[in-house]
Amino acid sequence: SQKIEQNSEALNIQEGKTATLTCNYTNYSPAYLQWYRQDPGRGPVFLLLIRENEKEKRKERLKVTFDTTLKQSLFHITASQPADSATYLCALAGNQFYFGTGTSLTVIP
């Protein structure tokens, strides 16, 4: 069965630094990968989508990479701010759809 792992359940970084979150997967070949942000007690909010034939995608302070050989996606938040503190979820989509376990990011002022 497919397995999706996101690096450490929790990540703490200093304000202004770049946060890097990892999403690794096995036993699946997604057509595209998505990243979402989820705040406590709320539904996820879509951030970025990257297709299997794309290496990198950017949106403002966000950057996503997708390496189908390594079966890995990296999600970067540059110049991080305390308001970026949330849980970030990756999701794989193809014939089926799976969310990762999420990484809780805390940006320390």
Add this chain to the structure above:
Amino acid sequence: GAVVSQHPSRVICKSGTSVKIECRSLDFQATTMFWYRQFPKKSLMLMATSNEGSKATYEQGVEKDKFLINHASLTLSTLTVTSAHPEDSSFYICSASRSYSYNEQFFGPGTRLTVL
């Protein structure tokens, strides 16, 4: 744009009763709606996918008679948890998409169900 609402936001019910949760896309037509459940500190688990006017497609292990889904229009889908039991207590979240794929889903705020 792309706002999805859910009602109610919280519901507490007695074991054995049925609970209906509504999911509405407020400012767009949702070709597809999805229903998820999420346990504390766990990720979202896709329960079913529904398209307007057709039967929902349930994920493996999800009981279709337990979780009834109706997608009556392009802006409304409902999830009914029938004969609820304490183990059905969870956070239920819907999402809506303009396409037939899993592309760019817009999520509702979720419904916290507690079964006593």
